[in-house]
Amino acid sequence: MKGTNLGELEELVMLSVGILYNDAYGLTIQKEIKNRCKRAITISTVHSVTSRLEEKGYLRARYDGATPERGGRRKRLFTLTTSGKAAIAKMREIREDMWNAIPKVALSNG
Amino acid sequence: MDKKPKILSITGNLLARFCNPSMVEGILGDLEESYFENKVQKGVFQTNMIHLFQVIGFLRPRFKKRSKHLNIEAMLKNYITSTIRNLRKHTFYTFINIFGLVVGMTAGFIILQYVYFELTYDDFFENKENIYRVQTNRYNNGELSTQWAAGCAGVGLHMNEDFPEVKDFVIMHSSEAEISYDKKYFQLTHPYYASANFFEFFSLPLIRGIDSLVLKDPWTVVLSETLARKMFGDEDPMGKRIKQNDHTDFTITGVFEDLPERSHMKFDLLYSFESYVLFTSSRSRTAWQWDGFLNYVSLYPGTNPEKLSEKFPDWIQTRKGEELEQYNAGMKFILQPLTKIHLISNYILEIKPTGNEKTIYFLFIIGMFVLFIAWINYINLTTARALNRAKEVGIRKVLGSYRVQLIFQFMFESLALNLVAFLIASLLVLLLFPSFNEFVGRNELYTWPDAPVFWLGLLGLFVSGFILSGFYPAFVLSKFKPITTLKGKFSGSTGGNTLRRGLVTFQFLASVILIIGTYVVYKQMNYMQSQNLGVDINQKMIIHTPNFGSDSISNIKDAYFKNLLTSNSSVLNHTISTVVPGRKSGWNAGGIRLINQTETESNQYRVIGCDDRFIDFYGIEILTGRNFDRTFGIEEENVLFNEAAIKVIGLNDASEAINQKIYFWGDTFNIVGVVKNYRQESPKKAYDPLIFRYFESPGGYYSIDINTTNMRNSVEQIQASWEDAFGNKIFNFFFLEDYYDEQYKAEVQFGSIFGIFAILSILVACLGLFGLASYITSLRSKEVGVRKVLGASMNQLLRLLTWDFVKLVIISVMIAIPLSWWLMNRWLQDFDNRINLSPDAFLIPALLIVLIAVATVSWHTLKTASLNPAETLHNE
Numbered sequence: 001m002k003g004t005n006l007g008e009l010e011e012l013v014m015l016s017v018g019i020l021y022n023d024a025y026g027l028t029i030q031k032e033i034k035n036r037c038k039r040a041i042t043i044s045t046v047h048s049v050t051s052r053l054e055e056k057g058y059l060r061a062r063y064d065g066a067t068p069e070r071g072g073r074r075k076r077l078f079t080l081t082t083s084g085k086a087a088i089a090k091m092r093e094i095r096e097d098m099w100n101a102i103p104k105v106a107l108s109n110g
Numbered sequence: 111m112d113k114k115p116k117i118l119s120i121t122g123n124l125l126a127r128f129c130n131p132s133m134v135e136g137i138l139g140d141l142e143e144s145y146f147e148n149k150v151q152k153g154v155f156q157t158n159m160i161h162l163f164q165v166i167g168f169l170r171p172r173f174k175k176r177s178k179h180l181n182i183e184a185m186l187k188n189y190i191t192s193t194i195r196n197l198r199k200h201t202f203y204t205f206i207n208i209f210g211l212v213v214g215m216t217a218g219f220i221i222l223q224y225v226y227f228e229l230t231y232d233d234f235f236e237n238k239e240n241i242y243r244v245q246t247n248r249y250n251n252g253e254l255s256t257q258w259a260a261g262c263a264g265v266g267l268h269m270n271e272d273f274p275e276v277k278d279f280v281i282m283h284s285s286e287a288e289i290s291y292d293k294k295y296f297q298l299t300h301p302y303y304a305s306a307n308f309f310e311f312f313s314l315p316l317i318r319g320i321d322s323l324v325l326k327d328p329w330t331v332v333l334s335e336t337l338a339r340k341m342f343g344d345e346d347p348m349g350k351r352i353k354q355n356d357h358t359d360f361t362i363t364g365v366f367e368d369l370p371e372r373s374h375m376k377f378d379l380l381y382s383f384e385s386y387v388l389f390t391s392s393r394s395r396t397a398w399q400w401d402g403f404l405n406y407v408s409l410y411p412g413t414n415p416e417k418l419s420e421k422f423p424d425w426i427q428t429r430k431g432e433e434l435e436q437y438n439a440g441m442k443f444i445l446q447p448l449t450k451i452h453l454i455s456n457y458i459l460e461i462k463p464t465g466n467e468k469t470i471y472f473l474f475i476i477g478m479f480v481l482f483i484a485w486i487n488y489i490n491l492t493t494a495r496a497l498n499r500a501k502e503v504g505i506r507k508v509l510g511s512y513r514v515q516l517i518f519q520f521m522f523e524s525l526a527l528n529l530v531a532f533l534i535a536s537l538l539v540l541l542l543f544p545s546f547n548e549f550v551g552r553n554e555l556y557t558w559p560d561a562p563v564f565w566l567g568l569l570g571l572f573v574s575g576f577i578l579s580g581f582y583p584a585f586v587l588s589k590f591k592p593i594t595t596l597k598g599k600f601s602g603s604t605g606g607n608t609l610r611r612g613l614v615t616f617q618f619l620a621s622v623i624l625i626i627g628t629y630v631v632y633k634q635m636n637y638m639q640s641q642n643l644g645v646d647i648n649q650k651m652i653i654h655t656p657n658f659g660s661d662s663i664s665n666i667k668d669a670y671f672k673n674l675l676t677s678n679s680s681v682l683n684h685t686i687s688t689v690v691p692g693r694k695s696g697w698n699a700g701g702i703r704l705i706n707q708t709e710t711e712s713n714q715y716r717v718i719g720c721d722d723r724f725i726d727f728y729g730i731e732i733l734t735g736r737n738f739d740r741t742f743g744i745e746e747e748n749v750l751f752n753e754a755a756i757k758v759i760g761l762n763d764a765s766e767a768i769n770q771k772i773y774f775w776g777d778t779f780n781i782v783g784v785v786k787n788y789r790q791e792s793p794k795k796a797y798d799p800l801i802f803r804y805f806e807s808p809g810g811y812y813s814i815d816i817n818t819t820n821m822r823n824s825v826e827q828i829q830a831s832w833e834d835a836f837g838n839k840i841f842n843f844f845f846l847e848d849y850y851d852e853q854y855k856a857e858v859q860f861g862s863i864f865g866i867f868a869i870l871s872i873l874v875a876c877l878g879l880f881g882l883a884s885y886i887t888s889l890r891s892k893e894v895g896v897r898k899v900l901g902a903s904m905n906q907l908l909r910l911l912t913w914d915f916v917k918l919v920i921i922s923v924m925i926a927i928p929l930s931w932w933l934m935n936r937w938l939q940d941f942d943n944r945i946n947l948s949p950d951a952f953l954i955p956a957l958l959i960v961l962i963a964v965a966t967v968s969w970h971t972l973k974t975a976s977l978n979p980a981e982t983l984h985n986e
Binding site (some may be wrong): 025026027042043044046047048051052061063065066067070071073074075076 | 114118133135136137138139140141142143144146147164165167168170172173
């Protein structure tokens with residue numbers, strides 16, 4: 001089905017949203033990915049990915065939590081939707097299955 | 111908290127304008143937060159830069175505002191659909207429109223590129239704005255006698271000495287010498303002697319050698335890339351010695367890049383001018399009475415060439431005034447701008463044939479005519495058929511279309527049609543380009559212009575055409591008030607009738623001018639070609655003689671060859687002369703007078719050197735006296751005159767001339783005969799005064815009357831004799847008829863191009879008329895029905911329907927006649943020998959076009975008039 005595949009970056013963003021739980025918005029997601037993966041992505045890329053994930057129905061956005069540093073603007077906070085949760089769970093399952101399918105000898109040193 | 115930096119409000123505004131409103135608050139908040147975080151760690155400048163990059167990152171389609179009001183995509187889609195539907199529904203009109211536009215554009219583009227080519231000759235020279243060629247005019251008793259491209263020798267040098275405005279000069283003199291290397295002879299195109307500074311002066315690139323040195327020393331020579339390859343293949347030509355005329359060695363000091371085709375210059379070899387000076391005398395640098403030298407001068411930037419030219423008469427007077435007065439002669443120098451030479455110059459001793467400015471402008475006008483006629487077709491057909499679209503416009507307006515939107519829609523339709531026509535025309539132009547080149551006699555080296563100017567011009571033409579032809583109809587069509595169109599009472603008069611009539615008149619005006627032009631050109635060509643030339647040019651084979659100057663025993667070889675020719679069964683007759691009919695004699699001699707006349711009565715003549723067979727060979731009639739005849743003794747002291755020369759020397763009658771003594775360059779000659787005027791040059795020129803002098807072996811041409819039953823065999827036999835006499839010297843021959851006809855080539859081509867485009871323009875104009883007539887008459891079918899019922903006769907009906915159109919054609923004929931009379935008179939000025947513009951030259955084409963127009967219109971009017979009124983009226 002078109003649009004339900006998860007790209008690598010999309011997966012990272014969704015995992016970050018999960019980690020950040022109630023404080024997932026553009027900047028925090030960017031920092032989370034930077035800290036955990038040592039990957040610098042631009043803020044516009046984050047917004048672009050989240051908007052794509054919204055379209056796919058994996059994320060839900062709401063406005064809340066205005067602060068003075070933001071010039072009084074609210075944050076666009078994201079949470080995982082049910083299908084979003086299912087999608088990353090599915091992703092994890094596939095990975096684990098595949099890991100389990102690798103013969104031990106293939107991973108042993110030498 | 112700091113005051114909010116200005117940059118944030120600017121970028122904030124920008125993004126707020128650009129971005130999707132549902133996301134904009136989050137984006138701006140994130141940006142501002144990150145801005146202040148960065149500012150704590152980094153400098154203001156760096157923060158600002160990071161911020162800007164972040165902002166740019168948001169300028170992508172994903173964040174774009176989805177417009178609610180103007181959905182361009184959907185609108186375009188709608189335009190396309192309605193355009194396609196409309197074009198398909200009316201295939202006939204679509205076809206007429208596209209066909210007309212294709213023909214017009216193809217003709218226009220082909221002509222434009224041709225004109226562009228001709229106008230951009232010598233554009234590649236770096237210093238072209240400041241380089242001029244000095245053209246020499248010579249006067250005789252105050253009358254212009256000769257005009258030289260390659261004029262007097264000393265003029266460049268002396269201008270450089272006397273005028274501070276003149277920066278530098280170059281002198282060139284053509285060489286007839288033969289070139290051989292390793293006993294092999296090579297055919298050359300226009301070899302010249304040229305000044306040492308030639309390559310610097312023109313900034314022409316050398317592949318080998320240094321520009322200031324290659325022609326510095328005597329006995330040096332520079333070759334073109336192509337010639338060097340032809341002579342030496344892959345060997346290095348530098349330092350090789352080639353032989354000129356079998357006895358003088360020249361050392362190759364350089365190789366130059368072949369000149370572009372688009373130049374008035376063409377040569378594949380240049381000797382140093384120093385060598386020529388050593389061959390002749392130092393006077394070949396300074397002489398004023400010696401023609402045949404191309405002089406180019408460069409002026410300091412900012413010099414006004416007209417101001418400089420104004421000083422020439424006084425200067426000539428100071429330098430050579432007395433000497434010229436002595437011979438009753440005068441001189442004039444004209445500065446020809448380098449880039450104009452190809453267009454304005456066509457004088458004696460041009461390097462290669464030049465173009466003609468008038469032809470170019472005529473062609474340009476013709477091309478534009480055809481294009482305009484096609485655009486007018488579009489305007490006329492679209493506005494005339496406005497009625498069909500009136501209801502559509504009404505509905506659209508009721509549904510809320512703005513007028514601007516409707517204008518866009520109709521402009522879009524016109525763009526679509528123009529674009530389709532443009533694409534087809536481009537394809538056609540590409541296909542036709544090679545044959546067009548062949549047709550106008552250009553070789554395959556001509557390619558499409560690569561200058562952006564040309565392509566921009568073409569694009570500009572396309573865009574302006576589309577706007578011109580699209581804007582007015584769009585304006586008219588979008589004007590209708592919905593209430594009138596939808597009530598069904600909308601009448602046939604759609605406005606713009608006057609304009610439409612004006613446009614049709616213009617179309618036919620252009621067509622009539624073109625037809626009259628074609629007819630006049632055709633008549634003039636016919637007149638020239640049907641003239642009695644007074645000379646027999648049929649079945650003559652002409653061979654260039656070898657260079658007799660090269661060989662001390664050339665007389666013997668020449669005599670031997672002539673003997674071989676006489677005994678050759680393929681040769682009926684032969685002669686030798688300095689020139690053959692078909693060109694002006696390059697031997698111009700001044701100071702000639704009767705022995706009892708004073709020097710001030712002397713004049714200039716063209717001289718032909720020939721043996722005693724020449725006159726008979728060419729069937730030239732002797733009026734009085736006798737031909738040269740060796741049996742009479744020393745014929746070298748005798749001359750023949752033609753009638754024109756008799757007149758110039760001041761004798762009333764040919765018979766008076768016999769045994770008169772003339773003074774010619776320090777010697778005395780005796781006139782033994784007078785020949786009738788014949789066409790040595792193209793019949794377009796007046797008769798030139800000619801003097802014939804006797805020579806046993808003048809270098810120039812062998813003319814041979816050959817047996818044509820087995821042409822190939824004859825040529826082979828003659829070549830065998832040639833090789834017997836002259837060894838491996840180049841055997842270079844041609845046939846006189848072709849050579850003679852080349853003189854008319856330009857005119858014949860001009861005539862055919864004129865003809866083709868005239869036919870095209872009429873075709874397109876008639877197509878337009880056809881479409882217009884079909885539509886207008888169909889509108890009047892009910893009126894015709896009523897008239898028929900009321901008893902109108904077929905004749906009356908036909909007159910009624912046809913007259914509207916024919917009236918316009920007749921008006922255009924009336925305007926076209928004086929216009930084309932003026933134009934064609936100007937064209938005919940180039941011919942000394944020309945037709946008179948008689949009324950038939952205008953009446954026949956005019957009648958023809960009226961007939962064509964009547965035929966075009968009556969196709970429909972007949973159909974409409976013969977319809978059964980019951981049919982046209984029953985659906986009321």
